[in-house]
Amino acid sequence: MTVLPTAHWAVLGKTPQSLDDYDVIGSSTGALSKAEFSDWLKSFSSGTVEPKALPRVAASHFSRGGESWLGLSLQTKPESQDGFHRPYTMTWHVCLRWEQVSKTPISYRALYEALQRKDFSGESPFRLSLRDYDPPRLAGVANATARRAAALLLTGRPVCVVRAELPMEQRLDFLDAVAALLPYGMRSGLAVSTWTNSASRHRIRLSFAEVAPAHGAWELPWERDVPHDLPPEARLYEQELAQYEHDGLTRLIRRLAALGRPLDLDSETDRAEALMRVREHTAISLASSVKQVLPESLDSLARADEVRLHELNAHLSQALDRVTDDDRPAYRDIVKRNLTRLPDRLAGSPTTETFFGILLRLLYGPALHRHDLENLCLDLGGLREVPRPLARALKAASARCDPLVKLLITYLIGDAGMRQQLLSNMTVEELLHLIGRSRDATVLDSVLRELGGRGDRKEVAQQLHRHRYLVKPISACLGDAGMEHHRSILQLSRGRLLLPGDVKEIFEALDETPPQAFMLAIVAESGRGTGAALLSGLTAHALRQLGLEGPIKREIEDGLTRMTAPALTRALRSPRRLFGGRLPATTSSQTGRIRTVQDSLRRHFPTPLTESDVEAALDRLEHPAPLADLLAIMAESGPGTAPTLIYWLAHRAVAQLNSRLTAESLADIDQGLQRMTGPRRALPLVWRSHRGQA
Amino acid sequence: MTESEPAPDIAMWGASGSGKTAFLAALSIALNKAETNWKLVGENQASGAELIKLRNRLLDDRTFPDSTESLTYYNWLLIGPPEYHRQWWRPWRTQPGRAPRIRLDFLDPRGGLYAESQASVDKEALVSSLVRSRGLIYMFDPDRESRVGDAFKHLDSALNEVAAQMLAGNEYADGKLPHYIAVCITKYDDPRVLTLADRWGLTEPDLNDEMRIPRVAEDRAREFFHRLCRHGRSHNAEMIVDLIETYFHKDRVKFFVTSSVGMYIDERHRRFDPDDFLNVIDDPHRGLMIRGPVRPINVMEPVIWLGGMLSSRSMRSGR
Structure with a gap:
């Protein structure tokens, strides 16, 4: 298809024997005045001519009243002399509105060929018969020098190609190819010329010349790989272009030709957009x-x-x-x-x-x-x-993966040897981190096995303490089924049954109330006389959780002291005196509830409560029992009632975990309770009936 | 002048075709011919290449440079012979000193630019360069003046803009522009110019010149210029001398009668022949051609005078 846009034109030169300077001696009318043409052509002069520069083709741009133009000029060899006997050149110029040009891409070569066929006479604009934009042809011309020239233009500085002994048409094709390696919209502000004089101050951004201008322009030797210290923007663009050859380059040029929005080479933002567009194309292709x-x-x-x-x-x-x-x-x-x-x-x-x-x-x-x-x-x-x-x-x-993914890969590919090697190369700290991150029962088992095999128990214990006995990760991945894993951790950290000091230490390490499975693990792993430590730890967390402070906190702590005291002390004290007088209620709603329950207890039982009173009170609690109610009972409890509460708590936890506990686990909990509270009358715990069934 | 000091800019001023570029092209030839050991080199690649091209145009192609189409800058360096110093403790021996160097940053605009009234990128650059420069070579072409008569227009238009920028402030309290200006009457080799000088009794044979080429004495160059202006096509030209001496310090203006290619001398007789001295002939195909050897007249003198004035001035006052 041939494009036929309407072009305006002008001729810059002289008439034979004229004494005048160069000026516009003929032009089309209706769009641009002679003065405007003159201003345009003189502003974009390629510099003083020299014989080898002619014929010379230059493309330039012009704006008037918000309307942009793209023009192409052909300067021919002198054929006549002026009145001072000086040969003069003629410049034939055609131009199109950018609005037209942006819709259908046009190459400089097509404009040049169309210009040559025109008769510059009369005053009317003419229609140009333009060859189609030809990306495959442009891709064929785009050599390494063209790619570098395009990249260097994105630094905002002019580019001057030197040491190129080429015919004018070939130079024009090169300029076209460079422009084709940039978004098409950049032609709206790109002035190019097949030859410039470097001593002349011109506004041509891309040209051939004998030498480069003294200041500000890049000197680019033709088809020679001169190692320029390229600025990043040029280097990146050149790297992008370097990925394209043949059809790929044709496709890129086609895509760039579709980007007709005017872009200004003086604008850093617009120059950056060129790189962005090419990268976009790269990604898409x-x-x-x-x-x-x-x-x-x-x-x-x-x-x-x-x-x-x-x-x-x-x-x-x-x-x-x-x-x-x-x-x-x-x-x-x-x-x-x-x-x-x-x-x-x-x-x-x-x-x-x-x-x-x-x-x-x-x-x-x-x-x-x-x-x-x-x-x-x-x-x-x-x-x-x-x-x-x-x-x-x-x-x-897996070499590029983090340890957890490496470990998971060993499971996926079933490589136990790789797994073992991986785990054995990790420190205790890394292993525990692995559990923390994985929240995966399989990983947990592997790591626990590895930790169990480590010789340095002290370090394992210290690290487990630091990692809060992995209560959260185990709860997260196993939930109520995690009791045995909690027990494994406790065994790893101590290597024996827990002593009261151990229980205290464990509770101090935790930052929140432990889950039921962990509490039962402590029970199962506890040694003699640890009941008070367990109850104390649980109470401390409960007080923290409810945010209780002041007198109510002291009352509960006093109750705890009484509960864990020997039962005999009960007869030696006057219990009412300890609770003498009502303390003013705080504004806290939890405190209010505790006070209400306390009042209720006092109405129903003589206080402080005996073991049977505590048991009866606990049985009356709604299900699940609010923490505040439990604390109220503690505040009202008398000496020696701790075992009752501990049994009740264990009972409640077992009921909650129920089917997740094995018969062996239940037996261990039972034994643990006995060790904690000492030999005592067996309570009618419901879970006894489940033994062997879980 | 040291290398760290700002270089003197010398701007060429003159109408289109007044011979500005030809003058520059002849400069290095003149220096070579004068056997003064002064030489001209380009300060950068582009200026060096242009220097060679301009010289070859006259010497090899035997044609004149093409019309200047846009503002052209030549950064040249005029390097003189080294001065020899005697050492007080060994007065019988001399030692070469540093060769004097004069930086010549020439601005060569297309001639029409001076007369353009409307603002343009080039016009702004030209005026800005004139404001920054301190040396001017004003080319007055008697032939053009007799045929077109636009010398006043070319001088007046740009001079007004330069003066408006420079004299509006208080920097130049005396109301004069600070430039040194070499007023060059060009194309002395043109029979019409030489004939006028001869007719007005301003020429005299140079007895030091074996070729006896008639010269206009240095002290009579101003008078020749004045009379040429009055002889011109435009009556306004009469005001040119007044215009120059109004805007510039009188003692900073010097007149030169110049020719870029000089007179034709028949090598067999090696004497000026008043009937056969035409060195520029019109070739119907190639335009004006140089007939014989290029013998510039008063081409290096204005430049060396300006260079000397500017460098001594910059040494005195830091410009």
């Missing part, structure tokens, strides 16, 4: 090329075509660094749909291993994360099991 190649790779894999798979691997690996996270879901979808089986013949092939290595990076990025492994099981589910090449690729990929 890479993403689309991966989308095309990946199914073919999977097909080659299924057909056991190792040679083709090898070729495609090379293509895919080029895209690896360019793929963005936004592209990956589409690739995963392709793999899910197309990866069905791995032929036996490729099971031991290095090409297949390379393919899986590339696939892992395409699908999940340079480093695998935990969720990637979960996705991997879905995406590669078609394989049903992890084949050897994938296992090797995963093993290789």
Whole structure:
């Protein structure tokens, strides 16, 4: 298709024997005046002519009243002399409104050829018959010098190509190619010339010349790789362009030609946009090329075509660094749909291993994360099991992963040796971190086993204390089923039954009320006389949790002291005196509730409460028992009532965990309770009836 | 002048075709011919290349430079012979000192630019350069003046703008521009110019010159200029001398009668022939051609005078 836009024109020169200076001696009317043409052409002079510069073609731009123009001039060799016997040149200039030019890209070469066919006479604008914009041709001209010139233009400084012995048409094609490597909109502010005089101060940004101007312009020798210390913006742009050859470059030029919004080379923002646009194109083309190649790779894999798979691997690996996270879901979808089986013949092939290595990076990025492994099981589910090449690729990929993902990979590929080696190379601190991060029962088991095998118990104990006995991670991954793991931790930290001091220390390490499973683990692991420490620890956390301070806190602590005192002391004291007088209630709602329950207890029981009173009071509590109510009972309890409360608490915890406890665990809890509170009358605990059934 | 001091800028001033670029092209030839051991070199690659191109144009192509199309800057360095110093403790021996160097930053605009009334990028650059410069070479082309008569217009228009920028403040309390100005009557080799000088009795043979080329004595150059202005096509030209002496210090103005290519001398007789001295001939295909050897007249003198004035001034007052 040939474009036929309306062009305006002007001729700059002299008439034979004229004594006048150069000026516009003819022009079209209706758009720009002679003075405007004159201003335009003189402003964008390429400098004083010299014989080898002619004929000279230059493209320039002009603005008038908010309307932009793109023009092209041809300066021809002198054919006549002026009145001072001086030969003079003629400059033939055509121009188009940028509005027209931006809609349909036009090359300088097309404008030049159209200009040559025109007769510059009369006063009317004429229609130019322009050849189509030709990206393949431009791509063919865009050599390394053109790429560098385009990159250097993005520094905002002019570029001067030197040492180029080329015919004018070839120089014009080069200028076209450089402009084609930039967003098309940049032509709106780009002045180029096939030859400039470097001693002249001109406004040409890109030109050929004998030498470079003294200041401010880049000197670019023709087709010579001069190692410029390129500014970052130019280096990055050149690197982007360097990725394109042949058809790829044609596609890039086509895309750049579609970017017709005027861009100003003097504007840093606009120059940065050029780089952004090319990168955008790179990303899009890479993403689309991966989308095309990946199914073919999977097909080659299924057909056991190792040679083709090898070729495609090379293509895919080029895209690896360019793929963005936004592209990956589409690739995963392709793999899910197309990866069905791995032929036996490729099971031991290095090409297949390379393919899986590339696939892992395409699908999940340079480093695998935990969720990637979960996705991997879905995406590669078609394989049903992890084949050897994938296992090797995963093993290789694990080098770039964090320890937890490494460990999970060992499970995925079933490599116990690698797992053991990994764990044994880790410090206690790292192992405990692993548990904290994983919240995974399998990892927990492995790490606990590893910790159990470590010789340095003291360090293990210290680290476990620092990590708050891993109460939270274990609760998070196992919930109510975590009692045995809590017990394992307690055993690792002490290596014996807990003493009252141990229980105290453990509770001090915790930052919140421990879960029921942990409390039962303490019970099961406790030695003699630890009941008071347990109750004390639980009370301290309960007080903290409810934010109780002041008199009410002291009352509860006094109650705790009485509860843990021997039962005999009860007869020696006057219990009412201890509670003599009502204390003023605080504004706290929890305090209010405690006071209400206290009042109720006093109405129903003589205080301080005896063991049977405590038991009766506890039985009357609603389910689940509010913490405030328990504390109220404690505040009103008399000496020797602690075992009752401890049994009741254990009973309640067991009832909650119920089926998650084994018979052995229940027996251990029972024994632990006995050790904690001393030999006493067995309470009618419900869980006894479940023994052996859990 | 030391290298750290600002360089004197010398701007060329004159109408289109007055011979500004030809004058520059002849400068290095004049220096070579004078055997003064002064030489002209380019201070940068572009200026060096232009210097060679301009000289070759006259010497090899035997044509004149093309019309200047846009503001052109030549950064040249005039390097003189080293001065020899005697040492007081060994007065019989001399030792070469540092060669004098004069930086010549020439601004060569297209001629029409001076007369343009409307603002343009080039015009602004020209006026700004004139304001920054301290040396001017004003080229007066008697041939053009007799045929077009626009010398006054070219001088007056730009001079007004320069004066408006420089004299509006208090920096120059005496109301004069600080420039040194070498007023050069060009194309002395043109028979019409030489004939006028001869007719007005201003020429005299130079007895030191074996070729006996008639010269206008240095002290009569101003008078020649004045009479040429009155002889011109435009009556305004009469005011040019007044205009120059109104805007510039009288003692900073010097007149020179110049020719870039000089007279034709028949090598067989090596004497000026009043009937055959035309050195520029019109070739119907190539335009004006240089007939014989290039023998510039008064081309290096204005430049060396300006260079000397500017460097001594800058040494005295830091410009």
